Amino acid sequence: MALKSLSTNVGTLKEGLNIVADAKSGEDGKSTLSNGMTEKEKMIMATCTDPNNLVYQNGEFVWRNPEYDPNVEGSKEFFNQKDFSGSLVEMDMATAEEYRLHEQQFNKAGMDFANGVDGAQEFNEDRIAQTNKNFINEDNIASIMHDDFRGVGDDNTFVKQIGTYLQDVNYEDLGLDPVQFDTNDDGIVNALDFELEKDREKLFKAITDKSHPLYNYETSREIVAEWMTSFQKKSFYGNTDPNLAPEPGESLDQFKGRGGNMGMLKNMGIVWNEDMGTFQNVSYDSDVAYQKYLDSLKN
Numbered sequence: 464m465a466l467k468s469l470s471t472n473v474g475t476l477k478e479g480l481n482i483v484a485d486a487k488s489g490e491d492g493k494s495t496l497s498n499g500m501t502e503k504e505k506m507i508m509a510t511c512t513d514p515n516n517l518v519y520q521n522g523e524f525v526w527r528n529p530e531y532d533p534n535v536e537g538s539k540e541f542f543n544q545k546d547f548s549g550s551l552v553e554m555d556m557a558t559a560e561e562y563r564l565h566e567q568q569f570n571k572a573g574m575d576f577a578n579g580v581d582g583a584q585e586f587n588e589d590r591i592a593q594t595n596k597n598f599i600n601e602d603n604i605a606s607i608m609h610d611d612f613r614g615v616g617d618d619n620t621f622v623k624q625i626g627t628y629l630q631d632v633n634y635e636d637l638g639l640d641p642v643q644f645d646t647n648d649d650g651i652v653n654a655l656d657f658e659l660e661k662d663r664e665k666l667f668k669a670i671t672d673k674s675h676p677l678y679n680y681e682t683s684r685e686i687v688a689e690w691m692t693s694f695q696k697k698s699f700y701g702n703t704d705p706n707l708a709p710e711p712g713e714s715l716d717q718f719k720g721r722g723g724n725m726g727m728l729k730n731m732g733i734v735w736n737e738d739m740g741t742f743q744n745v746s747y748d749s750d751v752a753y754q755k756y757l758d759s760l761k762n
Contacts, residue, residue: 497552498622499605501674506530507542507550554610555603562598563614566695573699579725579734586699588692595688595695601680607687608671613694621690622671626663628690638682639666700724709733709742718742 500508510516516526518541525541532538539546575583599607606612608621617623639652644666646656657663669677670686703724710718715735719725725735733744 495553495556497554497606497610498620499609499671499673500550500552501605501672503674504550504552507546511542511547511550552605555606555612558598558603559606559610559612559614562612562691565594565598566613566691566698569695569698570701573701573703576699576726577701577703577719577724579729583726585726585730586696588696591695592688592692595691596684598691599684599687604680604683604687605673608683613691621687622667624690625667625671628693629657629666632689637686638679640677640679643669643677713742714740715742 510528511526513526516529518525518527520541523543525543526547528539528542530538531540533540569586572583573586576585611617611620613619621628634653634656635651637652641650641652644652644656644662646659646662649655657666665677668675669679670683672678702722704722705724705727707718707721707723707727709723709728728734728742731744733742735741736743
């Protein structure tokens with residue numbers, strides 16, 4: 464029984480070490496370990512891949528924790544196989560590939576909408592953000608935030624862009640705890656609370672670092688999903704301006720050339736009459752009333 468237990472432990476140990484070796488090399492020579500690993504996860508992995516820390520006791524292999532402090536609550540003297548396995552955070556390549564295909568669909572969908580194709584639908588931010596949340600879970604959120612999840616380069620990861628992204632959001636919609644983030648004590652969390660670099664850094668860490676005491680999975684998930692949606696919206700509308708209204712006497716080609724979006728006009732009942740060579744809206748009984756409507760769109 465002892466020999467069988469030892470053999471099982473050796474097999475498990477070997478499997479874990481092979482996983483680390485494969486992850487560090489990868490198919491193309493690049494590591495598949497996530498950049499989103501916390502400092503503690505990195506420390507446990509380093510400890511459990513150093514043979515100098517390996518100990519066999521009570522029928523299993525464990526690793527002596529070189530940072531063990533008996534005076535610190537929760538400090539572990541030894542790491543076991545479960546600790547080792549839990550420290551290995553790899554990039555979620557399967558979900559990344561699925562997501563990239565999903566994001567690519569918005570370019571064609573947006574072109575169809577801009578051209579007024581029958582059945583093409585307007586960009587629905589709330590519904591699409593909810594769909595994006597389905598790509599995110601507690602196991603892969605670190606990879607999505609820190610790795611090249613969208614396949615557009617390491618400089619365009621969530622963690623690299625978070626500062627720029629948050630400049631354009633409504634902080635009151637982020638679900639941040641006023642007790643922790645209302646720095647000016649006005650009762651709400653908004654952009655004014657993050658005018659100082661130290662407050663912005665605290666927020667960035669709370670969102671992107673799973674080991675941070677203020678990290679909240681649901682809050683980070685919501686923010687990351689909205690970040691995804693912002694790129695899909697840009698891809699959908701492209702160079703068109705959904706708020707653009709036709710000028711008096713303007714042709715269809717001229718309107719499109721200025722970035723006009725026929726899908727938005729169609730949703731408002733405005734169509735291009737090819738026979739008459741003009742935009743029309745059946746809701747208006749005269750050209751004067753229709754023109755007043757067009758002028759109101761510009762405002």
